[in-house]
Amino acid sequence: xxxxxxxxxxxxxxxxxxxxxxxxxxxxxxxxxxxxxxxxxxxxxxxxxxxxxxxxxxxxxxxxxxxxxxxxxxxxxxxxxxxxxxxxxxxxxxxxxxxxxxxxxxxxxxxxxxxxxxxxxxxxxxxxxxxxxxxxxxxxxxxxxxxxxxxxxxxxxxxxxxxxxxxxxxxxxxxxxxxxxx
Amino acid sequence: xxxxxxxxxxxxxxxxxxxxxxxxxxxxxxxxxxxxxxxxxxxxxxxxxxxxxxxxxxxxxxxxxxxxxxxxxxxxxxxxxxxxxxxxxxxxxxxxxxxxxxxxxxxxxxxxxxxxxxxxxxxxxxxxxxxxxxxxxxxxxxxxxxxxxxxxxxxxxxxx
Numbered sequence: 001x002x003x004x005x006x007x008x009x010x011x012x013x014x015x016x017x018x019x020x021x022x023x024x025x026x027x028x029x030x031x032x033x034x035x036x037x038x039x040x041x042x043x044x045x046x047x048x049x050x051x052x053x054x055x056x057x058x059x060x061x062x063x064x065x066x067x068x069x070x071x072x073x074x075x076x077x078x079x080x081x082x083x084x085x086x087x088x089x090x091x092x093x094x095x096x097x098x099x100x101x102x103x104x105x106x107x108x109x110x111x112x113x114x115x116x117x118x119x120x121x122x123x124x125x126x127x128x129x130x131x132x133x134x135x136x137x138x139x140x141x142x143x144x145x146x147x148x149x150x151x152x153x154x155x156x157x158x159x160x161x162x163x164x165x166x167x168x169x170x171x172x173x174x175x176x177x178x179x180x181x182x
Numbered sequence: 183x184x185x186x187x188x189x190x191x192x193x194x195x196x197x198x199x200x201x202x203x204x205x206x207x208x209x210x211x212x213x214x215x216x217x218x219x220x221x222x223x224x225x226x227x228x229x230x231x232x233x234x235x236x237x238x239x240x241x242x243x244x245x246x247x248x249x250x251x252x253x254x255x256x257x258x259x260x261x262x263x264x265x266x267x268x269x270x271x272x273x274x275x276x277x278x279x280x281x282x283x284x285x286x287x288x289x290x291x292x293x294x295x296x297x298x299x300x301x302x303x304x305x306x307x308x309x310x311x312x313x314x315x316x317x318x319x320x321x322x323x324x325x326x327x328x329x330x331x332x333x334x335x336x337x338x339x340x341x342x
Contacts (some may be wrong), residue, residue, distance in 0.1 A: 072270045
């Protein structure tokens with residue numbers, strides 16, 4: 001169901017910071033923030049749309065991904081988010097992010113370790129981080145920041161700090177981004 | 183035109199509703215700590231944007247305020263049981279089932295034409311006073327930021 005734009009637009013409570021996962025320059029006129037869940041089929045559907053937008057807009061857009069795993073219905077989502085953070089600690093966040101979205105139905109721990117290897121992450125350190133839940137607090141911090149920002153499901157997008165309460169199909173999202181850039 | 187939603191700074195009407203086929207929960211039991219009432223239209227709404235599932239993930243945060251959460255819809259207790267099991271919900275869902283919508287009516291959030299309640303939130307303090315209420319457009323999951331702000335305000339007041 002598409003959502004009506006509320007008169008009181010919902011604002012991103014946690015500004016983009018140095019420790020965020022970012023693609024694109026800080027000087028870009030538009031910043032798109034996604035709160036997503038690697039096991040959520042809607043986020044999986046949004047993934048190629050975001051990729052197409054980034055390709056099309058180049059340096060005109062900055063993209064930020066934050067974790068919002070909904071564990072009650074997606075039992076592998078939290079661990080997948082931690083795996084992305086663990087890969088990020090070795091400079092491979094986006095590679096892992098892509099592989100996870102491309103393999104949403106195979107997110108067991110053994111799969112996560114295999115994907116880490118595939119994207120060039122050092123295995124022992126990755127496994128240690130994952131099994132010790134070294135990134136659990138970070139993932140929860142993303143999640144609660146999202147809740148404070150009015151994230152109400154996944155994916156939730158913010159365009160220049162305002163919640164995008166509309167469909168995330170390519171034309172709609174592209175139009176909203178273009179409007180924000182003007 | 184249906185009822186007007188109860189606004190802040192008035193007492194919440196008491197009620198007792200089934201949380202399971204053989205258990206009833208009353209508002210009075212929650213005196214002493216904040217209580218969140220989340221009225222919603224129906225069990226089994228689409229999965230990833232589901233309000234009750236989202237709140238289930240935020241329960242640890244609500245507990246930091248010693249706040250309890252109750253979901254309320256007109257679905258029956260057996261339906262709630264199946265829904266809660268399927269979504270692994272760890273808080274009670276109350277059945278405003280017989281007489282249908284009676285409690286929603288008392289809170290001013292019943293939609294007569296459809297026979298369901300609004301998507302409405304009430305945050306009630308430890309004295310049973312409504313401190314914040316909000317009615318969301320029926321198709322929009324309101325999220326939890328308003329609830330957390332209301333709980334912040336209650337705990338700030340308790341400290342002064």
